Amino acid sequence: MTRKLWTSLARRPIYDNRWISITEHDIVAPTGAPGIYGVVHYKNLAIGILPIDEEGCTILIGQERFVFGSYSWELPEGGGPLDQPPLKSAERELSEEAGLKADNWLELFGKVQLSNSVSDEEAFGFLAWGLAPDQSHAKDPSEELAVRRVPYAEVVRMAVSGEILDGLSLAMVLKADHLLRTGALPEALADLMQRG
Amino acid sequence: MTRKLWTSLARRPIYDNRWISITEHDIVAPTGAPGIYGVVHYKNLAIGILPIDEEGCTILIGQERFVFGSYSWELPEGGGPLDQPPLKSAERELSEEAGLKADNWLELFGKVQLSNSVSDEEAFGFLAWGLAPDQSHAKDPSEELAVRRVPYAEVVRMAVSGEILDGLSLAMVLKADHLLRTGALPEALADLMQRG
Numbered sequence: 001m002t003r004k005l006w007t008s009l010a011r012r013p014i015y016d017n018r019w020i021s022i023t024e025h026d027i028v029a030p031t032g033a034p035g036i037y038g039v040v041h042y043k044n045l046a047i048g049i050l051p052i053d054e055e056g057c058t059i060l061i062g063q064e065r066f067v068f069g070s071y072s073w074e075l076p077e078g079g080g081p082l083d084q085p086p087l088k089s090a091e092r093e094l095s096e097e098a099g100l101k102a103d104n105w106l107e108l109f110g111k112v113q114l115s116n117s118v119s120d121e122e123a124f125g126f127l128a129w130g131l132a133p134d135q136s137h138a139k140d141p142s143e144e145l146a147v148r149r150v151p152y153a154e155v156v157r158m159a160v161s162g163e164i165l166d167g168l169s170l171a172m173v174l175k176a177d178h179l180l181r182t183g184a185l186p187e188a189l190a191d192l193m194q195r196g
Numbered sequence: 197m198t199r200k201l202w203t204s205l206a207r208r209p210i211y212d213n214r215w216i217s218i219t220e221h222d223i224v225a226p227t228g229a230p231g232i233y234g235v236v237h238y239k240n241l242a243i244g245i246l247p248i249d250e251e252g253c254t255i256l257i258g259q260e261r262f263v264f265g266s267y268s269w270e271l272p273e274g275g276g277p278l279d280q281p282p283l284k285s286a287e288r289e290l291s292e293e294a295g296l297k298a299d300n301w302l303e304l305f306g307k308v309q310l311s312n313s314v315s316d317e318e319a320f321g322f323l324a325w326g327l328a329p330d331q332s333h334a335k336d337p338s339e340e341l342a343v344r345r346v347p348y349a350e351v352v353r354m355a356v357s358g359e360i361l362d363g364l365s366l367a368m369v370l371k372a373d374h375l376l377r378t379g380a381l382p383e384a385l386a387d388l389m390q391r392g
Contacts, residue, residue, distance in 0.1 A: 004260065004340050005260055006260060006262040006265075008262075014210065014211045014218070015210045015211060015218055015220070015234065017220070017232060017234045019234070019313075019314060020234055020236070020314055022210070022211055022218055024211070024213070025262075027262065029338045029339075029340070030259075030260055030340035031338060031339065031340045033338050035338065036213060037262055038211065038213045038215070038216055039262070039263050040216070040236055040314075040315075042314070046311070063226075064200065064201055064202060064226055065309070065312045065313070066202040066204075066221075066223065066233055066235070067235050067312060067313070067314065067315065067316045068309065068312060068316060069202075072309070072312060079313075109358060109366075110358070111358075111361055112361055112362075112363050112366060113261070113264065113268070113361050113362050113363055114310050114311045114363045115242070115310045115311055115315065115317055115363070116261045116263060116264060116268065116361075116362055116363075117215075117261070117263070117275075118215060118216055118236075118238070118263065118317075119236075119263065119311065119315070120263045120264060121311055121314075123363065142225045142227060142229050142231065143225075143227065144200050144225070144226035144227045156374075160371070160374060160375075162305060162306070162307075165307055165308055165309050165312075166308075166309055166312055167308050167309055167310045167311070167312075167319065167363055167364070167367060168363070170305075170308060170367050170371075171363060171366050171367045171370065174367065174370035174371055174373075174374055175356070175366075175370055177370075177374055178352075178356060178370055178373055178374070179356075181377055
């Protein structure tokens with residue numbers, strides 16, 4: 001198969017803030033059709049963490065989401081600089097949002113494309129266990145977060161039932177569930193997850 | 197818990213094309229902190245379909261993604277008008293991209309938020325079975341698509357291994373896998389999925 005590519009003939013900057021920038025391209029599609037393409041560039045990676053504690057519980061973060069005007073329960077998540085290792089951002093985010101650090105980390109997935117027809121946002125997800133309190137990163141002053149400790153099995157139920165609507169949380173919980181069921185996780189972690 | 201809300205003090209239209217529009221708001225965060233918020237509004241729902249045929253195979257669509265400059269294998273997906281039932285859009289998309297129609301449909305999930313810190317894009321996913329050829333919807337002239345028939349179990353493997361990077365495809369395959377493993381799918385569909 002010959003790969004037919006997109007061509008960008010010209011690009012115009014449209015908008016820029018701390019989190020995103022928008023560029024409009026004049027393009028030729030792989031079919032040969034001319035057109036325009038508005039691309040949303042994200043200045044951060046999306047980083048998610050699924051922590052599992054000694055009693056098989058994880059942490060959900062609750063917050064009002066501005067763009068939907070509704071309350072959302074999600075795994076600890078946040079933005080990580082594009083030029084830093086995703087794991088380092090995950091460690092910071094787990095401390096900031098949940099007040100925890102972890103001895104053990106396992107990447108659930110990386111470079112997942114959250115909305116690849118329009119945006120270049122990439123997501124990384126991690127499992128974290130061997131947890132201990134950690135206050136080395138202050139809370140983000142723009143965030144008003146609720147923190148809830150929930151058994152892992154209950155979070156799987158919430159993901160499957162539609163109570164969790166955040167796509168990254170959903171993909172992380174379902175992938176962890178797949179790995180647990182297929183015996184692909186380290187034994188110590190699998191033992192913790194089955195306590196919850 | 198008292199819900200603390202975001203306040204939008206003023207809004208400025210920034211950009212508009214066929215697929216998205218951008219609005220910048222002056223806001224007060226739930227913490228009381230003032231700031232700006234750039235919101236990406238999507239003019240379509242994200243619609244995904246996981247079709248299963250009589251031999252337990254599904255369909256993957258391959259295409260060059262402009263924003264990443266790379267080739268991506270995904271489930272059949274496309275945009276559905278906000279004011280139309282998602283199932284109707286799924287039927288059209290399955291015909292356009294895979295040349296198929298289905299006797300049976302099951303919603304895998306709805307209203308999943310693909311990137312809720314910045315965009316209001318919502319995703320719906322469907323399982324489809326009882327398939328037959330259908331050419332009632334012409335291909336989209338701006339799309340250069342490859343179509344590949346793949347056993348369902350192989351698509352699960354590709355999702356878990358990271359060969360499929362599209363977030364919506366990933367969430368759909370992993371949720372279908374969960375429902376199959378927990379006996380939550382109609383028996384006729386589960387039988388088909390276990391043939392692949």
